[in-house]
Amino acid sequence: MLDDTDRRILRQLQADPTLSGADLADRAGVNAATCWRRLEKLREAGVLRGSRAVIDWRALGYAVEVSLRVTLDKTVARAFEEFAAEARRIPEVLEIQTFLGQVDVRLGLIARDLQHYQALYRERILTLPHIADLEALMHVARIKTDETVPL
Template identity: 70%
Template sequence: MLDDLDRRILRNLQGAPAQSLPDLADHLGLTVSRLSRRLEKLRENGVVKGTRAVIDWVALGYAVEVSLRVTLDKTNPRAFDEFIPAAREIPEVLEIQTFLGQVDVRLSVIARDMPHYQAIYRERILQLPNIADIEALMHVAKIKTSMGLPL
């Protein structure tokens, strides 16, 4: 389990992930070597899975986000196995989630504008296998988006 120092390290990484190891070590009152050992242990235990750049797709010209709730044809026992790999091949699909219940899959899709979305929907989404029903939810605003954990 995590001790207080691990939690402090993780809180600081969440707050300022781009800071250098020497700066982080200084802020935490640790040596760089001790911080490095702790971070390596957190990586080995799967707590820290790496770092990545968060790219603002709106800044790149994508203005539309649609959440598609998909119900699959459950008469086909391979419906999920055929649908998921095909959905992964669509570059504009940013996220795929599966659920238990009436809705089987949720796709988060981005597009430059509505004509671009319509083309993706008609030419790519509707061609996915085993779709029984789709409900589209147009994103209007993000009220809260957080990757941070309460540590």
């Protein structure tokens, strides 16, 4: 699916997504027209899904990060859907993942401080539907966060 040229372009784009088209082409070793055509093909194929601003939530005053491992009541037919729909409505929930196994869902959330987290937990999280069990894991340090793909 991807050839060496596509990989070079994607490697350079991952390394510096702010590059102009001409600079990206130059660093990837292709001309600008080829680079543009390759990027369009990668978008059409769904390989390159877009770009986004990455905002450091700590710089905005959020100091607490928590992972919540949730086990849902599996006797309710639409427990997953109803739980996820309500969890999506909490702005501080940045991530929702589902799993197979004892833990059904993991919520990643942020709070300004422990008092804010406690209020979120009591007023928003504990009111989510179909929770059978809930475990909170307070993040201490982020060792590695990398969305780049080995190419």
